[in-house]
Amino acid sequence: MTTSVSGGLAPVRAVLDNGAIVTAKRSTTTPAVTIHLGFLAGSVCDPPAHAGLAHFASRTIDRGTAIRPADVIAEELDRRGVSLSTMVNRHVTALICTCLIEDLDDVLGLLADIVMHPVFPDEEVATKRGEVVTLIRQDEDNPAVMATEGLFADLYGADHGYGRRPRGSVETVGAIDAGALRRFHSERVRPGGMSLVMVGDVDPQQAIDAARQAFGGWTGAPSAPVELSDGVPASVRRVRTIPMMNKAQADIAYGFTGIRRSDPAYYAYWLMNNILGQYAIGGRLGDSIRERQGMAYYVFSALDANLIPGPLMVRAGVSPTNVDRAVASIDEELERMRADGPTDREMTESRQYLIWSMPRTLETNVGIASFLQTAEFFGLGTDYDVRIPGLLQAVTRDEVHAAARRTLNPETATIVIAGPYTRT
Amino acid sequence: MVEEVFLDNGLRVLVQELHTAPLASVWCWYRVGSRDETTGLTGVSHWVEHMNFKGTTNIPRDKVKGIIEQFGGYWNGYTWIDQTTYTETATSDALDRMLFIEAERMASCLYDPADCESERTVIISELQGGENDPETMLDQELTAVAFTAHPYRHPTIGWLSDLQTMTRDDLYGYYRRHYVPNNATLVVAGDVETREAIAAVERHFGAITPGDVTKRPLTPEPEQAGERRIVLSRGGTTAYLKLGYHAPAVTDAEFFPMLVLDAVLTGAKGVNLWASFRMPPPQRSARLYRALVDTGLASAIGGGIVPTADPFLYTVSLTAASGTPLARLEEAALGAIDEVRTHGITDAELKKAVHQLRARLVFENDSITNIAHQLGYFDTIDSWRTVASLESRIAGVTVEQVARVAAKRLNATNRTVGWFEPQ
Numbered sequence: 001m002t003t004s005v006s007g008g009l010a011p012v013r014a015v016l017d018n019g020a021i022v023t024a025k026r027s028t029t030t031p032a033v034t035i036h037l038g039f040l041a042g043s044v045c046d047p048p049a050h051a052g053l054a055h056f057a058s059r060t061i062d063r064g065t066a067i068r069p070a071d072v073i074a075e076e077l078d079r080r081g082v083s084l085s086t087m088v089n090r091h092v093t094a095l096i097c098t099c100l101i102e103d104l105d106d107v108l109g110l111l112a113d114i115v116m117h118p119v120f121p122d123e124e125v126a127t128k129r130g131e132v133v134t135l136i137r138q139d140e141d142n143p144a145v146m147a148t149e150g151l152f153a154d155l156y157g158a159d160h161g162y163g164r165r166p167r168g169s170v171e172t173v174g175a176i177d178a179g180a181l182r183r184f185h186s187e188r189v190r191p192g193g194m195s196l197v198m199v200g201d202v203d204p205q206q207a208i209d210a211a212r213q214a215f216g217g218w219t220g221a222p223s224a225p226v227e228l229s230d231g232v233p234a235s236v237r238r239v240r241t242i243p244m245m246n247k248a249q250a251d252i253a254y255g256f257t258g259i260r261r262s263d264p265a266y267y268a269y270w271l272m273n274n275i276l277g278q279y280a281i282g283g284r285l286g287d288s289i290r291e292r293q294g295m296a297y298y299v300f301s302a303l304d305a306n307l308i309p310g311p312l313m314v315r316a317g318v319s320p321t322n323v324d325r326a327v328a329s330i331d332e333e334l335e336r337m338r339a340d341g342p343t344d345r346e347m348t349e350s351r352q353y354l355i356w357s358m359p360r361t362l363e364t365n366v367g368i369a370s371f372l373q374t375a376e377f378f379g380l381g382t383d384y385d386v387r388i389p390g391l392l393q394a395v396t397r398d399e400v401h402a403a404a405r406r407t408l409n410p411e412t413a414t415i416v417i418a419g420p421y422t423r424t
Numbered sequence: 425m426v427e428e429v430f431l432d433n434g435l436r437v438l439v440q441e442l443h444t445a446p447l448a449s450v451w452c453w454y455r456v457g458s459r460d461e462t463t464g465l466t467g468v469s470h471w472v473e474h475m476n477f478k479g480t481t482n483i484p485r486d487k488v489k490g491i492i493e494q495f496g497g498y499w500n501g502y503t504w505i506d507q508t509t510y511t512e513t514a515t516s517d518a519l520d521r522m523l524f525i526e527a528e529r530m531a532s533c534l535y536d537p538a539d540c541e542s543e544r545t546v547i548i549s550e551l552q553g554g555e556n557d558p559e560t561m562l563d564q565e566l567t568a569v570a571f572t573a574h575p576y577r578h579p580t581i582g583w584l585s586d587l588q589t590m591t592r593d594d595l596y597g598y599y600r601r602h603y604v605p606n607n608a609t610l611v612v613a614g615d616v617e618t619r620e621a622i623a624a625v626e627r628h629f630g631a632i633t634p635g636d637v638t639k640r641p642l643t644p645e646p647e648q649a650g651e652r653r654i655v656l657s658r659g660g661t662t663a664y665l666k667l668g669y670h671a672p673a674v675t676d677a678e679f680f681p682m683l684v685l686d687a688v689l690t691g692a693k694g695v696n697l698w699a700s701f702r703m704p705p706p707q708r709s710a711r712l713y714r715a716l717v718d719t720g721l722a723s724a725i726g727g728g729i730v731p732t733a734d735p736f737l738y739t740v741s742l743t744a745a746s747g748t749p750l751a752r753l754e755e756a757a758l759g760a761i762d763e764v765r766t767h768g769i770t771d772a773e774l775k776k777a778v779h780q781l782r783a784r785l786v787f788e789n790d791s792i793t794n795i796a797h798q799l800g801y802f803d804t805i806d807s808w809r810t811v812a813s814l815e816s817r818i819a820g821v822t823v824e825q826v827a828r829v830a831a832k833r834l835n836a837t838n839r840t841v842g843w844f845e846p847q
């Protein structure tokens with residue numbers, strides 16, 4: 001089955017007989033194609049005792065197949081100038097690369113072999129374990145990572161799929177062997193949970209035919225969905241510090257459980273987040289904490305509306321002497337948004353920004369591929385880019401104010417501070 | 425095709441029509457960077473860049489950052505060793521507004537004393553954020569040791585003591601000296617009509633007065649006489665090794681063979697400071713990856729030679745895998761480097777490196793922002809015309825040239841070794 005829409009991006013979308021979804025979009029900017037191959041195999045799939053399994057699998061899946069040892073894969077990628085990246089978020093593991101158009105068929109064939117027939121050789125697993133352990137140790141020396149991961153653990157619980165460390169710990173990674181990686185692949189990397197997006201200077205139907213050739217013979221029922229409870233919204237204010245006295249600057253992660261992506265209030269939250277902590281270098285937060293008080297090089301807010309209510313987070317990096325002032329200023333800006341809502345001018349400017357920045361967001365192959373993959377994951381439709389302006393235009397000031405009242409309560413904020421700071 | 429014109433005040437204007445998207449990108453480049461700083465004023469170029477987002481005669485301070493975003497646009501700026509630049513990309517009907525912003529920035533920034541003070545702590549916060557990262561610290565310290573005379577030794581963000589003592593008059597004086605049209609190149613690329621774009625540039629910039637842009641002479645870096653070493657011992661969890669070799673400037677015939685040599689050692693990165701380094705290099709079959717990562721000694725490697733006006737550094741950066749002593753990692757890294765220094769590269773390696781670099785040139789030109797960046801960037805270090813010759817100059821590199829540059833550059837007397845040892 002193939003569908004396409006006219007106007008906007010108008011990608012061509014096909015569902016292969018094995019359930020895999022393939023989306024292709026022609027873009028003639030460069031003689032190259034970006035490939036974004038995603039699976040429903042993110043870190044929420046990790047068993048608690050094997051936290052970090054999805055991440056570990058993403059770093060080993062391309063280290064050898066039944067017919068290609070790791071060095072052959074390396075050579076096939078490198079001689080085409082292709083850098084294959086793997087990305088793992090809570091729900092998705094993705095393989096992402098860009099190749100010249102003349103290499104598309106060969107690269108698709110190589111990717112198909114990698115995801116269909118990985119062997120996870122013991123020696124490669126041992127080497128990659130060392131890399132993962134080093135990454136975990138680096139995270140543990142990074143106040144920004146420690147504050148953010150600490151916030152997620154406090155918001156959702158350390159055993160929840162959103163609260164666990166995505167890379168796991170030295171202990172859990174040490175317990176993951178090749179057998180566990182093979183089981184993870186067998187259970188989670190399947191055509192029924194696959195979405196392939198291709199964007200570049202290639203005929204979309206031709207690209208879909210090439211994908212069918214590469215992946216069409218793969219069989220496997222969709223994976224069982226992962227059960228995830230919603231986080232329990234905090235009823236009191238919680239503050240935790242992670243002392244890292246060898247550092248020069250403290251990182252603040254301040255947040256709440258937010259909303260689902262499917263929540264009707266999503267577009268009001270999107271605007272609220274832009275006004276609060278993004279527009280013109282950090283929105284209201286940036287204006288207060290960076291521009292007027294000179295306390296931080298960066299301060300911003302981020303909304304991750306997801307399959308369950310994801311976090312709405314404020315982040316800032318400040319001198320340890322300014323931590324208390326910065327937290328008080330975040331409180332003040334949230335209170336102000338909660339009390340008065342946005343101004344009409346803020347509504348107009350942020351709405352215009354979000355709508356009129358779309359041509360820029362969708363200029364590059366990488367940008368288009370990421371957008372289409374997100375639209376596919378949340379079931380937003382192939383015409384989503386065309387509908388966004390109307391969805392944002394329909395949001396009222398009262399709806400944004402209601403979103404602020406619903407979530408931005410400093411009295412129920414969860415705050416984690418990592419760095420050379422101890423609470424007095 | 426790129427159209428070049430000069431206004432009467434000396435402003436060089438480059439316009440390239442690209443009708444792939446309904447967008448226009450403007451970059452305004454100044455030939456001033458941390459190379460132009462004297463002791464006591466290190467970091468002034470970067471701080472001036474920050475101040476130039478703080479309001480002008482005709483753009484109130486609180487409107488500066490939203491003036492382009494309210495039309496969906498992107499804006500930014502950066503300062504490095506040879507240049508400072510400002511950019512906006514937005515729908516092409518906002519071109520006039522983008523040019524207005526840049527003309528205001530060139531001639532009419534305010535430097536309110538209170539804003540200067542407020543920005544002092546923002547920049548110190550930026551510096552401290554960098555100090556949180558051991559690799560940033562190691563890079564800064566290694567560069568300061570590798571150069572003894574040339575101002576490339578200063579970190580672009582400056583030394584803390586200078587940031588604490590610099591005055592508003594220091595900043596404003598520096599701004600007025602360097603932000604003049606005859607020290608700038610304005611690039612416009614995208615969905616524009618060349619004649620109309622040039623007329624708009626003339627309208628906005630034509631009345632700005634030129635200045636005296638006589639540059640003070642720089643002390644060339646003397647030839648290094650022996651290996652230099654530094655060891656940073658700080659709290660941390662991970663050990664890092666960095667090697668720095670004095671490298672050719674972009675105008676040196678050895679630059680492109682060195683670029684190929686880096687591709688063979690650590691994978692091709694391309695030459696777009698703005699775009700290429702956001703995409704990891706194809707490096708799984710690179711020599712140092714195989715020798716150090718595949719063997720489990722390092723968890724990550726990187727290498728880089730960046731086009732610069734004067735000779736800068738070729739660096740190799742290594743993250744020691746947990747449990748690997750730095751001495752063992754260094755021995756293995758230097759062993760692999762000595763191999764290429766002694767025996768050069770093979771024809772197959774040359775072919776692969778050239779193909780990788782060609783692909784990177786394609787990938788890094790995926791947006792009008794990136795295309796416009798390259799014209800301006802190269803104009804601050806050499807000539808914008810170099811951009812069109814990149815592919816042929818890379819394709820013209822021979823195994824003999826790479827062997828010569830490896831033998832000449834990758835020896836111990838040209839090397840600085842940096843360790844970060846976690847305590």
